[in-house]
Amino acid sequence: MKILKKIVSSILVVLVVSTLVFVAFSVIPGDPAVAKLGTMATPEQLENLRQAMGLTDPLPVRYVHWVLGVLQGDFGTSYSYGIPVTDLIADKLPVTVTMAIISMFIMIVLAVVLAIYSAYHEHSLLGRAIGVINQVIMSIPPFFGGIIITLIFGLTFKLFSPGGYISYDINLGKFIGYMIWPAIAIALPKASMAYSLLLSGLIGEKKKDYVRTAYSRGNSSKAVFYRHILKNACIPVITFLGMAFADMIAGTLVIEQVFGIPGLGMILLTSIQNRDYPVVEAIIVCIAVLVIFSNLLVDILYKVVDPRTR
Amino acid sequence: MNLRIKKNANSIMGIVLTAIVVIPAIIGIFWTPYDPETINGSLKLAGASWAHPFGCDNFGRDILSRIMLGSSTTFLIGMGTVIGGAVVGTLVGALTGFYGGVIDEVLMRFNDVMLSFPSLLLALTFVAIFGPGKYRVMWALAIAFVPSFARIIRAEFKRVKNMDYVKAARLSGASDFRIMYVHILPNTVKVLINAVLIGFNNAVLAEAGLSFLGIGVQPPDASLGRMLSDSQTYLFTKPSYAIIPGMAIIVMVLGVSMIGKEVE
Amino acid sequence: MSDVCNNQTRILEVKDLFVSFTEEKSSLFDKKKKIDVLNGISFDMYEGEIVGLVGESGCGKSTLAKSILGLNKITKGDIIHYSQYPQMIFQDPYNSLNPSKTIEFILEESLKNLTKLNVEERRQKAKKRLEQVGLDDHYLIHKPGELSGGQRQRVCIANALMLDPKLLIADEPVSALDVTIQAQIIKLLAGLQKELGLSILFISHDLRVVYELCDRVMIMKDGKIIEDGTVDEVYRNPQTDYTKQLLLSAGIM
Amino acid sequence: MLHVEDLNIEFHDHIIPETVVYDFDLDIESGEIVGLVGESGSGKSMSALAIAGLLNRHDARKKGSIVFEGIDILNCPREILRSVQGDKISMIFQEPMTSLNPVKKIGWQVEEALRIHTDMNKEERKQKALEMLKEVELDDPERIYRSYPHQLSGGMRQRVMIAAAMINSPKLLIADEPTTALDVTVQAQIVSLLKRINKEKGTAILFISHDLSLVRQLCKRVIVMKSGYIVDSGETEEIFSNPKHEYTKNLISSIPQVKLD
Secondary structure, eight states: OHHHHHHHHHHHHHHHHHHHHHHHHHHSSOOHHHHHHOTTSOHHHHHHHHHHHTTTSOHHHHHHHHHHHHHTTOOOBOTTTOSBHHHHHHTTHHHHHHHHHHHHHHHHHHHHHHHHHHHHTTTSHHHHHHHHHHHHHHTSOHHHHHHHHIIIIIIISOSSOTTOOOOTTTOHHHHHHHHHHHHHHHHHHHHHHHHHHHHHHHHHHHTSHHHHHHHHTTOOHHHIIIIIIHHHHHHHHHHHHHHHHHHHHHHHHHHHHHHTOOSHHHHHHHHHHHTOHHHHHHHHHHHHHHHHHHHHHHHHHHHHHOGGGO | OOHHHHHHHHHHHHHHHHHHHHHHHHHHHHOOSSOTTOOOGGGTTOOOOSSSTTOBOTTOOBHHHHHHHHHHHHHHHHHHHHHHHHHHHHHHHHHHHHHOHHHHHHHHHHHHHHHTSOHHHHHHHHHHHHOSSHHHHHHHHHHHHHHHHHHHHHHHHHHHHTSHHHHHHHHTTOOHHHIIIIIIGGGGHHHHHHHHHHHHHHHHHHHHHHHHHTSSSOTTSOOHHHHHHHHGGGTTTOHHHHHHHHHHHHHHHHHHHHHHHHHO | OOOTTTTSOEEEEEEEEEEEEEOOOSSTTOOOOEEEEEEEEEEEEETTOEEEEEOOTTSSHHHHHHHHTTSSOOSEEEEEESSSOOEEEOSOTTTSSOTTSOHHHHHHHHHHHHOOOOHHHHHHHHHHHHHHTTOOGGGGGOOGGGSOHHHHHHHHHHHHHTTOOSEEEEESTTTTSOHHHHHHHHHHHHHHHHHHTOEEEEEESOHHHHHHHOSEEEEEETTEEEEEEEHHHHHHSOOSHHHHHHHHHTTOO | OEEEEEEEEEEOSSSSOEEEEEEEEEEEOTTOEEEEEOOTTSSHHHHHHHHTTOOOOTTEEEEEEEEETTEETTTSOHHHHHHHBTTTEEEEOSOTTTSSOTTSOHHHHHHHHHHHHOOOOHHHHHHHHHHHHHHTTOSOHHHHHHOOGGGSOHHHHHHHHHHHHHTTOOSEEEEESTTTTSOHHHHHHHHHHHHHHHHHHOOEEEEEESOHHHHHHHOSEEEEEETTEEEEEEEHHHHHHSOOSHHHHHHHHHSOOOOOO
């Protein structure tokens, strides 16, 4: 029941976001017709084009048209490419999603393994070293991480060839093999955040009363850790997962530039520079849907793990 | 036993790291060793020398001068963003947290929507609306940062508002304004400072990201993100061109986050 | 209802008080849940009496205290004060003093807001009140963090007395304290009451403490006052099963 | 059964080592209820945790000896200590709200000591747990078995804690302020439940409290602690009528007296 409510409110959020985006792009100065034809065009040409693009209708009418179109999967026509926006972004979306999922996976594995190690060896040299390295990694912007990865693993060790992107419809294996590198760049700073969150959760939970109870029943410290502490410590991290996924999706847009991947980010950039608003709107709405969908998943996961929220 | 000393060492380290970047950045506002714009074909991609400790870029411009200028741009945008976001966010958060009610509810729903959005994408959207450029990026980021400040301060005001000492202050005849300003605000300072430091880091990273994409700071203004994006072509021939501005970002962010840990 | 005090001046009148809270919504679509906390409370307090208000957690006694002082919204009913600036002493001395202010600032706050006393007069008054609660004036420059629980509660009492109130509401003022400190604070309250002619509404869950301090006792359950009379009357001859059970549990009956 | 001699506990997590318990002596015979009374910071909880073998913070130093049925609790290997904990010695705590794991079902938690110390199968464990839940006077044990802690009231949770602690019929139950967080009426119920368990099962109880009048209701013998030292000990009635130490006198006179003639 609650999940249903959540879904309904998620749909509302998408609606609000899309409205805001549409209105914002409609009221800002700048004429798409001029952008398309250039400043040398005659007034008649511009007027004709505006009519053809539906720009002369009042804002609410254009909005209703746009929403009705979006509901049918039609985001309008790109000003600069001249083709339907849906066709333009449909085959780029899987690139973004794959990259985000791979980096999510890397993040979780890294964070969980290292945090458990550090929690166990809180005072050991390696545990402390991980803590220090972690703080440095947290400060690396993903695109710079990408540059460093290119430099070390691409140019020096030649583990992959920078710029040698292969599309998923040509060779899926090689596609994923290439995607791992940008995914690492996005995952690293997030993994270090997840690591600190999980570690402080684990250390904090260790001091809770129920842990003392567990020891009083004769549990070994291993049993206390895995059977009692771990699940409780994961709860705050789950909330973070939703945010991290959202940030990773945004991160893919930037990291594409480093690794020369023709994905959503490239189209978004050129469209922002060309003021090609139908494309920008479509990409933002798509990402909003992805983000909200992932938040919904996180909510469900939360309810599974924490009985108090049921 | 030496817990205190270790803690201090951490904050001193943080201050030192921050200073390494921020002091040259502040100097860079007024003076740089060379004119960062002067193009000199003979020095194209020159290596490190006494005259040019970090070498020169693809136009033969002194990298040290450009780093100083770029850091100062990044630093100023970070400061501007955080101050703007913190002032407006604190105001909104304080009022909604203190009074609650319908406006609070509507604003916070809106806030939730904004916050569920990745901040970089939010900034991208605002830049798409405002257009690129130093001050526009600052505006875009400041607006994008208001919701997170508002949420943090609202939660703090809500928490402190329910403390018994605030009730006691009310019984002492303090006005709403006095309660907010004298009794609640000072008790939220710790959280506020921390939020400002984290916000500064996020602003620096976002600005660098936007400029890296070419839609942030525009030439002739230098920016660390922009330098990184220019350097990419020469990554193999002159890796230091990429590494130096990248390190400047990392050192600044790391230093501030170490100071932030201390405040916690 | 007891009529022992009818020949005295009334200081507080509570008439048919109802309070309900609406639970905060967890999402936009949740229906607001209404929880009734107080269901028709009526009682009077008279000058110079100490009234105990006894009940278990969740019976609404703290809500009643706050409602009387206007610290939460009431749904229905009347609260009439016959004295100025009624004050409150809170349960947890660790969160009833502003941690970022000095004791002097805290004590003088009400004088700044509501009187025209100058700096020196304010300080004199703060010193006097501190002395009355058994603390000397060097505590003025301290912050609450440097004080023990018992000392803090003394400061809270001094603070409540700054405006010379006639009515004091004490919400479990000793339950967070150690037994020996508890006894000291109770003694202090009893002394101050005599010295200043205060009326005190003393909220507690401890029937023994109430017996020691109060003249009259009210037993509260589920937002209603189910018994009201002199302490001797009620303890000796409880009228409701609930009161009997409370007395039994406390080992009094 | 339990013999504690010269127990000293020090903490080394500050610059100056801090001793919290000095020269603590205690003997408990099987079937006995002993009260341990003191105010906050008196060291009573620390002593109790040490006896339960739960004081394992690596910066705590312990001296002296705690011998339970021939086992040296302070110095024995961890495996031996673990075989005693939850089997022969059990403990319940002050905060029933936080002493149960919030994400595990009640049944799982009540059965835990069985899982660790016996080789009962799943069904047997469940039967035993249900039996224990009934024993501590909880209605509808089946429903409680399936519940999570947050679905129960404070009094119910403390009963669950007692059920879990008693499931292996321990020789010694250490109860650290088990009623402080509860309402008066619930408090009285828990006290009478502990009394009944002691009578029926012969479990010795070390009852730690700050409330002398409560201790008087329950314990034959009492030990009074102040700032780490034992200041008084003996038969409860003897202590009440003839307190030796100034502090004990003070403590007793702090209890408000109700004299209804």
